[in-house]
Amino acid sequence: MAKDKSPRRPRAETPKGFRDYFGADVTERKAMLDTIAEVYHRYGFDPLETSAVETVEALGKYLPDVDRPNEGVFAWQDEDADWLALRYDLTAPLARVAAQYRNDLPSPYRRYAMGPVWRNEKPGPGRFRQFYQCDADTVGAPSVAADAEICAMLSDALEAVGIPRGDYLVRVNNRKVLNGVMEVAGVLNTADPDHMAHERGIVLRAIDKFDRLGDAGVRALLGAGRLDESGDFTTGAGLSDDQADIVMGFMAARRATGAATVARLRELVSGSPLGLEGVVELETIAGLLDAQGYGPDRIEIDPSVVRGLGYYTGPVFEAELTFEILDEKGRKRQFGSVSGGGRYDGLVERFTGQKVPATGVSIGVDRLLAALRAKGRVGGVAPGPVVVTVMDRDRMADYQAMASELRRAGIRAEVYLGNPKQFGNQLKYADKRAAPIAVIRGGDEAARGAVVLKDLVLGARIAAEASVEEWKSQPAQVEVARADLVAAVRRMLGQG
Amino acid sequence: MAKDKSPRRPRAETPKGFRDYFGADVTERKAMLDTIAEVYHRYGFDPLETSAVETVEALGKYLPDVDRPNEGVFAWQDEDADWLALRYDLTAPLARVAAQYRNDLPSPYRRYAMGPVWRNEKPGPGRFRQFYQCDADTVGAPSVAADAEICAMLSDALEAVGIPRGDYLVRVNNRKVLNGVMEVAGVLNTADPDHMAHERGIVLRAIDKFDRLGDAGVRALLGAGRLDESGDFTTGAGLSDDQADIVMGFMAARRATGAATVARLRELVSGSPLGLEGVVELETIAGLLDAQGYGPDRIEIDPSVVRGLGYYTGPVFEAELTFEILDEKGRKRQFGSVSGGGRYDGLVERFTGQKVPATGVSIGVDRLLAALRAKGRVGGVAPGPVVVTVMDRDRMADYQAMASELRRAGIRAEVYLGNPKQFGNQLKYADKRAAPIAVIRGGDEAARGAVVLKDLVLGARIAAEASVEEWKSQPAQVEVARADLVAAVRRMLGQG
Numbered sequence: 001m002a003k004d005k006s007p008r009r010p011r012a013e014t015p016k017g018f019r020d021y022f023g024a025d026v027t028e029r030k031a032m033l034d035t036i037a038e039v040y041h042r043y044g045f046d047p048l049e050t051s052a053v054e055t056v057e058a059l060g061k062y063l064p065d066v067d068r069p070n071e072g073v074f075a076w077q078d079e080d081a082d083w084l085a086l087r088y089d090l091t092a093p094l095a096r097v098a099a100q101y102r103n104d105l106p107s108p109y110r111r112y113a114m115g116p117v118w119r120n121e122k123p124g125p126g127r128f129r130q131f132y133q134c135d136a137d138t139v140g141a142p143s144v145a146a147d148a149e150i151c152a153m154l155s156d157a158l159e160a161v162g163i164p165r166g167d168y169l170v171r172v173n174n175r176k177v178l179n180g181v182m183e184v185a186g187v188l189n190t191a192d193p194d195h196m197a198h199e200r201g202i203v204l205r206a207i208d209k210f211d212r213l214g215d216a217g218v219r220a221l222l223g224a225g226r227l228d229e230s231g232d233f234t235t236g237a238g239l240s241d242d243q244a245d246i247v248m249g250f251m252a253a254r255r256a257t258g259a260a261t262v263a264r265l266r267e268l269v270s271g272s273p274l275g276l277e278g279v280v281e282l283e284t285i286a287g288l289l290d291a292q293g294y295g296p297d298r299i300e301i302d303p304s305v306v307r308g309l310g311y312y313t314g315p316v317f318e319a320e321l322t323f324e325i326l327d328e329k330g331r332k333r334q335f336g337s338v339s340g341g342g343r344y345d346g347l348v349e350r351f352t353g354q355k356v357p358a359t360g361v362s363i364g365v366d367r368l369l370a371a372l373r374a375k376g377r378v379g380g381v382a383p384g385p386v387v388v389t390v391m392d393r394d395r396m397a398d399y400q401a402m403a404s405e406l407r408r409a410g411i412r413a414e415v416y417l418g419n420p421k422q423f424g425n426q427l428k429y430a431d432k433r434a435a436p437i438a439v440i441r442g443g444d445e446a447a448r449g450a451v452v453l454k455d456l457v458l459g460a461r462i463a464a465e466a467s468v469e470e471w472k473s474q475p476a477q478v479e480v481a482r483a484d485l486v487a488a489v490r491r492m493l494g495q496g
Numbered sequence: 497m498a499k500d501k502s503p504r505r506p507r508a509e510t511p512k513g514f515r516d517y518f519g520a521d522v523t524e525r526k527a528m529l530d531t532i533a534e535v536y537h538r539y540g541f542d543p544l545e546t547s548a549v550e551t552v553e554a555l556g557k558y559l560p561d562v563d564r565p566n567e568g569v570f571a572w573q574d575e576d577a578d579w580l581a582l583r584y585d586l587t588a589p590l591a592r593v594a595a596q597y598r599n600d601l602p603s604p605y606r607r608y609a610m611g612p613v614w615r616n617e618k619p620g621p622g623r624f625r626q627f628y629q630c631d632a633d634t635v636g637a638p639s640v641a642a643d644a645e646i647c648a649m650l651s652d653a654l655e656a657v658g659i660p661r662g663d664y665l666v667r668v669n670n671r672k673v674l675n676g677v678m679e680v681a682g683v684l685n686t687a688d689p690d691h692m693a694h695e696r697g698i699v700l701r702a703i704d705k706f707d708r709l710g711d712a713g714v715r716a717l718l719g720a721g722r723l724d725e726s727g728d729f730t731t732g733a734g735l736s737d738d739q740a741d742i743v744m745g746f747m748a749a750r751r752a753t754g755a756a757t758v759a760r761l762r763e764l765v766s767g768s769p770l771g772l773e774g775v776v777e778l779e780t781i782a783g784l785l786d787a788q789g790y791g792p793d794r795i796e797i798d799p800s801v802v803r804g805l806g807y808y809t810g811p812v813f814e815a816e817l818t819f820e821i822l823d824e825k826g827r828k829r830q831f832g833s834v835s836g837g838g839r840y841d842g843l844v845e846r847f848t849g850q851k852v853p854a855t856g857v858s859i860g861v862d863r864l865l866a867a868l869r870a871k872g873r874v875g876g877v878a879p880g881p882v883v884v885t886v887m888d889r890d891r892m893a894d895y896q897a898m899a900s901e902l903r904r905a906g907i908r909a910e911v912y913l914g915n916p917k918q919f920g921n922q923l924k925y926a927d928k929r930a931a932p933i934a935v936i937r938g939g940d941e942a943a944r945g946a947v948v949l950k951d952l953v954l955g956a957r958i959a960a961e962a963s964v965e966e967w968k969s970q971p972a973q974v975e976v977a978r979a980d981l982v983a984a985v986r987r988m989l990g991q992g
Contacts, residue, residue, distance in 0.1 A: 010553040012595035012847040015580055018547035020593055026543035042903050044881035044910025044929070047522035051514035051626045052548060052582075052612065053570070057506040074549070074580070076572035079618075084511055084570070086548075097516060099508035106928040108913045116548060122575075130547045141913035145892050149911070152900070291893035292900040351508040385540035396641050397787035404648070404788040407538050414540025415645070417604045417637035432602040433540070 017123030018130055024382040029369055032161050032378070033114050033134060036363065039157045040112040040136045043149065048111040050093040052118075056083035058096045060350055074120045074129075086118035090135040091347065091360065098139045098358070099351035108141040114365075137360025139348065144281045147172075147315040147343055147359045148288040154319055154339060154361050155298045161368065162377035163321065168338075171302035172317045174282050175342070177265055178207075178250065178306060180275010185246040187239065190274055202237035203247060207306045210251060222247055253303040258286045261301045281315060307340055316342035317361065325374045335371055339363040384434035385412040386489060389427075390420035391442040398446070402439060402485060409486045411493070430456060437492055439485070451482050455492050513619030514626055520878040525865055528657050528874070529610050529630060532859065535653045536608040536632045539645065544607040546589040548614075552579035554592045556846055570616045570625075582614035586631040587843065587856065594635045594854070595847035604637040610861075633856025635844065640777045643668075643811040643839055643855050644784040650815055650835060650857050651794045657864065658873035659817065664834075667798035668813045670778050671838070673761055674700075674746065674802060676771010681742040683735065686770055698733040699743060703802045706747060718743055749799040754782045757797045777811060803836055812838035813857065821870045831867055835859040880930035881908040882985060885923075886916035887938040894942070898935060898981060905982045907989070926952060933988055941975065948975050951988050 014020055021029070037047070056075055075085035087093050090113045098109060114134045121127060136153065138146045151170050158168050182188035182200055189195050206213075206221035213221070220226035222244040225236035239247065250268055255261040262283050269275025282301055289299050307316040321335035341361030348356035373379045388403045390396065399415045406413035416426045430438045440452040459476035480488040510516055517525070533543070552571055571581035583589050586609045594605060610630045617623060632649065634642045647666050654664050678684035678696055685691050702709075702717035709717070716722035718740040721732035735743065746764055751757045758779050765771025778797055785795050803812040817831035837857030844852035869875045884899045886892065895911045902909035912922045926934045936948040955972035976984040 009849065010556060010847055011551070012554065012592050013551070014547065014592075014596070015549055015551050015554075015574075015578070016576075018549055020547070020597075021543075021545040023542045023544075026545045030543075042906070042908050044883075044908060046519045047517075047526075048519075049517040049522045051510065051516070053511050053514055053614070053626065055507070055509070055511050058508065058511075060506060074572060076570060078511075080512075082511070096508050096510075100510070101516075106925055110910065118549070130549065138913065142915075143892070143913055145896065145911065146913050149896070149913075156903075288893050288896050291897050351506055353505060387540075396639070397784050400641065400645070400784050401787045407652075410538070412538050412540060414606065415641065417634065417639055417642050417645070419638075429602055 015129075017121070017128055019128060024379070027382065028372075028378045029132065029365065032369055032372065033132075033365065035160050036134055036157045037112060037114065039153060039160050043110070043136075043153045043156075045110040045112040045136050048094070048097060048113050049115065050087070050090075050097060050113070052086055052116070053084050054087050054093055054096065056085045058351075059085055059087065059092050060095075072120055074118050088119055089117050090115070090133050090362070091137070091344075094135075094137055094139070094360075095347035095358075096351065098348045098356065102352070105139075107139075108146070109139045110136070111139075112136040132365035134363040134365050135360055137358055139358045140356060141359070142357040144284050144315060144343075145288055146357075147281075147317070148285045150341065150359055150361050151285070151299050151317055152289060152292055152294050154317070154341075154363075155294055157363065158319060158338075158368075162372055162375070163368075165298060167323045167375075168298075168319055168321050170299040170317055170319045171305045172282065172285060172299060172315060173301065173303055173305040174278040174315050175306070175312050176274050176278025176281065176314055177269060177303065178204075178278075180269035180272035180278055181246060181250040183272040183274060184269060185239070185243040187237070187243065187247075199237040199239070202235070203239070204306055206237070207247070207251060207304070210304055215248070218251070219244055219248060251304050254301070258296055258301045261303070262286070265303060278314070285315060307342055311344045311346060312342040313345045314343035315359065316340070319363075321371050323375070325371075335374070337364075338368045338371060382434065383412075383436055384430075385414045386437045386439060387426070387430040387433060387435040388413060388415045388439040389423065389430070389441075390416050391423070391440065392446075393420055395441075395446065398441065402441070402451070405486055406489060409490070411486070411489060427454075437489060439489075441482075445479070449482050450479050451485055452477060452479050453488055453492055511625075513617070513624055515624060520875070523878065524868075524874045525628065525861065528865055528868070529628075529861065531656050532630055532653045533608060533610065535649060535656050539606070539632075539649045539652075541606040541608040541632050541649075544590070544593060544609050545611065546583070546586075546593060546609070548582055548612070549580050550583050550589055550592065552581045554847075555581055555583065555588050556591075568616055570614050584615055585613050586611070586629050586858070587633070587840075590631075590633055590635070590856075591843035591854075592847065594844045594852065598848070601635075603635075604642070605635045606632070607635070608632040628861035630859040630861050631856055633854055635854045636852060637855070638853040640780050640811060640839075641784055642853075643777075643813070644781045646837065646855055646857050647781070647795050647813055648785060648788055648790050650813070650837075650859075651790055653859065654815060654834075654864075658868055658871070659864075661794060663819045663871075664794075664815055664817050666795040666813055666815045667801045668778065668781060668795060668811060669797065669799055669801040670774040670811050671802070671808050672770050672774025672777065672810055673765060673799065674703075674774075676765035676768035676774055677742060677746040679768040679770060680765060681735070681739040683733070683739060683743075695733040695735070698731070699735070700802055702733070703743070703747060703800070706800055711744070714747070715740055715744060747800050750797070754792055754797045757799070758782070761799065774810070781811060803838055807840045807842060808838040809841045810839035811855065812836070815859075817867050819871070821867075831870070833860075834864045834867060878930065879908075879932055880926075881910045882933045882935060883922070883926040883929060883931040884909060884911045884935040885919065885926070885937075886912050887919070887936065888942075889916055891937075891942065894937065898937070898947070901982055902985060905986070907982070907985060933985060935981070935985075937978075945978050946975050947978050947981055948973060949984055949988055 073085040073088050075083055078084050116130050117133050118130050123129060151172060155170050179188055187196050187200055206218045210218050217226055221236045222239045223236050226234045253261060253264045253268060255264055262279060265279045269279060286301060305316055305318045318337050319339035320337050323335060324332045325335050327333050339361060343359040345355050345357050386406055388399045390399055403413040403415045416429060436457050438454040438456055440454060445451055455476045462476055569581040569584050571579055574580050612626050613629050614626050619625060647668060651666050675684055683692050683696055702714045706714050713722055717732045718735045719732050722730045749757060749760045749764060751760055758775060761775050765775060782797060801812055801814045814833050815835035816833050819831060820828045821831050823829050835857060839855040841851050841853050882902055884895045886895055899909040899911045912925060932953050934950040934952055936950060941947055951972045958972055
């Protein structure tokens with residue numbers, strides 16, 4: 001049988017679940033990350049950049065218990081039989097680094113890291129397989145002063161990128177307090193941590209869903225279970241009403257002031273040493289922050305914050321944007337969480353066998369950028385370059401020299417390098433580039449030592465809305481002496 | 497048989513062939529890339545950031561002709577059966593983007609891209625599997641004005657990052673001239689491009705190795721072949737002596753001035769329309785650059801530049817650093833190439849079937865950074881934060897407040913968060929952090945409203961070299977009023 005040998009053309013497509021970023025999407029994110037890095041740096045954090053690739057073994061969460069251990073991560077087998085994978089967050093690589101370089105790194109080790117991470121999830125609307133994270137962690141500091149510092153830094157970072165005070169809140173809680181409440185409710189026996197661990201997991205996830213499910217929904221999950229609108233049933237933790245009351249009391253423990261909240265929590269965990277330890281830690285954190293001027297208008301104790309991740313062992317925190325935006329259906333809603341973190345003690349231990357206290361925060365870069373756009377803090381069309389048009393192909397050197405002069409004066413400029421035949425195409429190109437000015441120099445202008453500048457911003461405005469008087473008084477096109485090119489462009493750009 | 501069930505600890509190791517970057521290694525590279533991006537931007541280039549992952553089909557160079565198409569790339573099969581891979585350069589993703597968004601992008605499209613790329617090579621000394629590239633390309637501009645612009649921009653970028661004029665040279669050649677020489681030598685028949693294509697490949701690679709093999713080595717490869725010192729034989733192109741003379745004449749065509757070189761090339765390709773076209777292009781490029789002030793002290797025509805990649809179709813260029821460094825054996829040698837590029841017309845065509853002219857350059861980020869370090873333009877120990885020591889655990893809020901005050905004044909500062917028991921450890925920590933100042937405040941100082949500043953830079957110098965007089969006149973430790981903390985730290989940092 002004859003085989004069809006004509007080459008099939010490859011599809012020019014971004015792989016499913018991935019994205020391409022153009023122009024301002026790149027520079028705006030970069031500017032935001034630079035600003036955050038500056039804040040982290042001022043707090044004494046040092047940058048760390050690990051490679052995108054880790055051994056599956058080091059990543060840990062996804063161990064090779066199947067032939068192809070790519071559940072949740074992008075993984076492949078290396079030639080020497082090791083399984084490699086793309087990192088799924090920046091915390092796992094930090095744990096590996098903290099263990100690997102433990103004799104060389106300062107202790108405590110404060111580090112920040114920024115970069116893409118990858119998740120092998122089914123792509124869907126708004127769900128992407130590569131996205132940025134921006135983390136700061138302190139490894140080796142047992143004191144909750146480290147947690148307080150992270151909260152203050154998070155607050156500073158949000159304000160530095162343009163979220164004003166009052167538009168965000170860093171909410172702090174402590175897993176030890178929740179565990180104390182569980183102990184009081186009889187769902188935790190500190191002498192036998194495995195007992196009812198499954199039930200406690202259900203409680204944790206139920207509390208984490210409070211925003212969405214409300215009081216009744218959470219109560220159902222704490223008890224026998226919950227039937228959702230679609231008819232699906234989620235098994236509950238099986239708590240008695242009395243037990244559930246205690247947990248729900250914890251959720252509602254927030255009071256008008258931090259001191260009052262702490263007092264209420266102290267009542268709730270009475271009898272649980274672990275819970276009391278947690279309350280004292282919260283008090284300490286609040287006191288440290290207060291002494292630095294971070295009051296409850298920026299950072300507050302909120303018992304409803306639990307964070308989903310299982311590995312947190314002490315303080316947990318979350319930054320929420322408190323202003324409203326319109327969702328895709330035009331309904332008002334709170335913007336919600338843009339950052340979260342907490343204390344975790346087990347990650348480095350996996351490698352070394354020794355417990356190493358660590359605490360850190362991760363900022364959701366894409367969500368924070370979306371928030372800044374929603375607030376009009378970034379975005380809009382980035383100004384394009386001054387475009388030097390080509391009237392006469394033979395005088396390309398002249399055009400290049402003009403662009404070169406402008407650039408040397410710090411002005412973004414380029415020569416049109418497409419087919420110059422149709423001048424209209426050049427102006428269309430300048431428009432697509434969001435060029436503020438087109439420089440035009442035909443034979444006549446050259447002969448009299450002149451050059452024409454077309455103010456494209458003004459031109460667009462005049463075309464759209466100008467009165468006849470305005471049109472007359474503000475011509476969008478001026479002829480200037482060639483020697484005055486740079487000065488005239490500066491004036492037209494409003495830099496004169 | 498009983499199986500050992502005790503959990504094995506994962507190894508804390510950077511995967512083979514990958515690297516971790518700490519502190520200044522991250523910030524110095526970032527600063528260099530930022531500077532280059534600024535130059536690219538000023539030339540009208542827009543940033544593009546594609547994802548790290550592409551379909552193997554789109555990457556193209558490595559098609560799935562084997563079960564596991566990971567020759568040279570890191571590849572894996574996605575759940576929906578597509579093969580995905582990490583990009584191996586930034587040009588292949590650009591070709592995909594140029595095809596995919598061809599109706600939306602301005603044409604010509606100038607873009608820059610910076611980021612890691614991955615190669616699935618056997619790791620070895622100095623050979624890494626993830627490294628940075630930093631590219632600028634113009635897609636859709638047929639004129640060699642685009643090539644000239646890239647050369648000028650490369651020159652500007654090198655000077656902007658700190659390579660002074662005279663320490664580098666951008667060398668330009670044209671594949672068409674080389675092909676013209678091949679035509680004259682009878683190794684190319686433009687009517688039948690496949691004829692002797694294999695031999696031309698050998699010629700190309702031989703010329704590319706001129707620096708290493710010298711005249712005799714290249715001549716051997718042009719002829720019957722070359723026996724190297726180890727006894728290995730490389731088959732040659734099989735050219736006759738007359739044919740080889742012509743090619744060698746091309747290599748030696750460089751003259752004292754660009755005009756003289758061009759004249760010599762014109763003689764060599766006489767009779768080859770393709771070769772003459774290439775010579776005219778070189779003349780045009782030189783003329784355009786000259787008009788913008790880029791003379792032969794920065795950019796010169798050099799027929800010995802050919803660039804290894806097969807896909808170049810016109811002008812090729814290379815930036816070489818001309819200063820000498822000492823190699824690992826202490827011998828002086830030229831630093832060599834840090835950047836290269838050229839014109840390629842076939843990459844977008846793969847997707848669309850239409851030829852799209854493109855030209856671009858790639859800067860070898862790691863080599864350029866190494867060059868800057870060799871010149872002392874970057875590097876040295878980055879200053880660490882002011883470290884506020886902890887004399888009294890109960891006054892943590894006081895210490896945090898001092899650090900906070902310093903930070904608000906723009907001074908990098910942190911509180912020691914390790915176990916504060918042994919003060920010596922705190923000073924060792926400050927030393928490891930390269931801290932310029934340690935802030936010390938015990939109960940006595942607090943009682944009299946004071947704070948002690950220890951100048952660690954001066955302290956180190958005094959310890960190492962000071963005379964008795966100096967020691968007396970410049971104490972490394974001063975007590976100041978608590979209210980003067982910020983001002984005193986500023987003075988000590990030399991910012992006062």
